[in-house]
Amino acid sequence: MSKGKLGLSFLTAFALMLVFSMVAMAATAGVVNLKATVDNAGVLKATWSADTATGVTGYTVTVKKASDSTVVDTQTIATTSYTFNVDSNTIYNVEIKTNGGVNDTMTSTLSGVKYRYNNLTTSTDKDNALDNANHTGKNVTTNDGSKVGDVIKSKGMVKNDGTTGNHRTHGEYQNNTNSCASCHQTHTGASKSLLFKDGVYNTCTACHDGTLGFYNVFEPSNAGTFGGTHQGNMSVHLADGSVQIKAAPGGNGAANTGSWVNEFNCASCHSPHGSYSDRLLHYNPNGMGLAKKADGGIGIKGGTVYSFGSLPTTASVTDSNFIAVKGKASDFGLVAADIDGAVPADTTVITVFEKSGTSWVKSSNPWLYGYVYGSPKNYYTRFYKDFGTDVDGQMKAVDDGKGGKDYVYIADFHDNELGNSEINFGKGFIYSKTTYLDDVKTADVGRAYTVDLDLQEIARFGSVATGVPIFKSNVNSLFDGTKAGAGVQMSNYCAACHTDYLAKSGSATGTFSQAYRHTTNSDSYTCVRCHYAHGTDVTVMMDSHGEKIADLTKVGGAFEGNTAKATDYLLDKNPSSALKRYTNMSVCWGCHTDSKAEQLKNTSSYKDDNDPHGLEAQPVVETPVNTTNGEMNQ
Structure with a gap:
């Protein structure tokens, strides 16, 4: 047989094999999109997509x-x-089997189903079932912390300093990192x-549903919960990609359009590859790190570079809260160690000042490295020289020092390659040892x-000493003054999308709509004092005393032992997507305990120095310790 005939026969056989393989694959589709939850009443609910293969007569469910x-x-x-009453304190596996047809007895199993505030637990329906050498995503449906070593791919790796340790999953990667494989598959x-999952939301929740002991966004915390029940007036930040960022109430959907039309998902608020907060x-939520003040942002676009010795008054700069300032390193308090060993007094530096009352102070915010794709690349941070215009009114071209011509910039990230200048993004300044x-x-x-919170470490699985560490914020630190500036930082962050809601009481405000608004721009009155970041329902809501269902039903509580009455008491009468910490409008009563109405005083409120009509001091809401097992409770 000739080579040509052999090749043709082989290709024909291979094509037939592919056809049969495709038929076989089609015949083994089975049940897909399996989801299961256990709600507050202990009812296990499972749903799945129908098997469309010919002859399927039904399904057998086994729990x-x-x-x-x-x-x-x-x-x-x-x-x-399918629904079935189970014990809300027990973990279950759910198996669905097809009956009849070519897919007879094909099964789909969902492991680790438990009472988790009605979240949709991770299943293989958002996966493509393709494995890689790192087994990315393996065992992410096991939510008891026992499979921690199967998902993180960096255990026992040699660290950059030569010691042995574990790599981080998000940011601060080592030079020999394998952490990328925790989330990504190069070819599969x-x-x-x-x-490794279909979309950002499904990838994040594959681990953050309690898997491995990572922070579980579906359980109540000081960020609220994504997993509330509709019966409990569920309200969540729809971070599953089903809405665009421009849906944010109080937002300016017309400005900075490139970001406002993006889908809203976990990565809209959190930066999976590292953060300054x-x-x-996220260091650049909704692109507002680049946008101007007029668009709700904190960036500088085409801003004047002022000399350190001749700064404008703060009142004269109305289009921005920030200005670029040029001077010597010594003007900004920089020392040789800050500037790669340069002599500070002889080093030209450009940095950013921000308004502080009627004064300008040096900003501590890092600068963003990156660029908008295109030709030429438009870098986020760059500095311009006025080259004048040519006879056609266009900016004159200048030699870029690399054999080409540039029209628009004098310095950006690449000038470091030529030794002209260097941007220190982490510390927020650019410098040059010459006159460049x-x-x-x-x-x-x-x-x-940047947002600096006061975090406390807890352990979800096992004891505090031996459990897998995760982190949770102490929400009181955001507004009780123990972490100065944290409340303002948080409100500024929320205002990256809710641009109109950053306000001070007393006058009609709002760049994009006019209204009187409650103060949100102080450490005492901040967005997260009234709202959860993730979501809310009756299980996490509080009354004006700061009491939740657990407080109301404990021994000596207002509804001791009666969860049903406590639930009715805390149900919001007009539920909405407001992510409220407090039921109804009790958040108002919690602070405004001394009403201005002459005959109306809150005689049952908690007492402090400013509330002579209260009974006792407002308690600190904190995470209690269960002394029976050493764990931190929710």
Whole structure:
């Protein structure tokens, strides 16, 4: 047989094999999109997508205890949904089997189903079932912390300093990192960002539903919960990509349109690759680190570069709260160690000042490195020289020092390659040991958002000493003055999307709509004093005393032992998507305990120095310790 005939026969056989393989794959589709939850009443609910193969007559549902595989229920049904009363304190595995047809007895199993405030637990329906060498995403449906070593790919790696340790999943990567494989698959990804699940939300929640002991966004915390029940007036930040950022109430959907039309998901608020803030809060939420004040942002676009010795008054600068300032390193208090060993007094520096009352102070915000794709690249942070215009009214071209011509900039990230200047993004300044920056006239500066919270470490699985560490914020620190500036930082961050809601009481405000607004721009009165970041329902809401269902039903509580009455008491009468910490309008009563109405005094409120009509001091809401097992309770 000739080579040509052999090749043709081989290709024909291979094509036939592919056809049969595709038929076989189609015939084994089975049940897909399986989801299961256990609600507040202990009702296990499972749903799935119908198997469309010919001859399927129904499904057999089997529920087993995860601990010992004891079967607690088996039913054969014709529909694609199932409910059964279970123990809310037990973890279950749910198996769905097809009956009849070419897919007879094909199964889909969801492991680790438990009472978690009605969140949709992680399943394989958002996966493409393709494995890689790092086994990215393996065992992410096991939510008891026992499989921690199977998902993080960096255990025992040699650290940059030569010691052995574990890499971080989000940011601060080592030079020999393998942490990327915790989320990404180079050749077998399920979504366009090479994520192992389909989309940002599904990838994040694969681990952050309690898997491995990571922070569980579906359980009550000081960020609220994504997993509230509709019966409990659920209100959540819809971070599953179903809405665009421009849906934010009080936002300026017309400005900075490139970001406002993006889908809203976990990465809209959190930066998976590292952050300058606690909680991995994004350094450039909604692109507002680049946008001007008029668009609700904190960036500088085409701003004048002022000399240190001739600063304008703060009142004269109305289009921005920030200005670029040029001077010597010594003017800004920089020392040789800050500037790579340069002599500070002889080093030209450009940095950013921000308004502080009637004065200018040096900003501590880092600068953003990056660029808008295009030709030429438009860098977030760059500095311009006024080159004048040519006969056609266009900016004159100048030699860029690399054999080409540039029209628009004098300095950006690449000038470090030529030794002209260098940007210290982390510390927020650019410097040159020559005169290269002396004739800079204007600047674009992308500035990072920073939020510094007061965090306390807890352990979700096992004891505090041996459990897997995760972190949770002490919400009181955001407004009780123990962390100065934290409340303002948080409100500024929220205002990256809710641009109109950053306000001070007393006058009609709002760049994009006019209204009188409650103060939100102080440490005492901040967005998160009244609202959760993730979401809310009756299980996390409080009354004006700061009491939740657990407080009301404990021994000596207002509804001792009666969860039903406590739930009715805390149900919001007009539920909305407001992410409220307090039911109804009790957040108002919690602060305004001494009403201005002459005959109306809150005689049952808590007492402090400003509330002579209260009974006792407002308690600090904190995470209690369960002394029976050493764990931190919710």
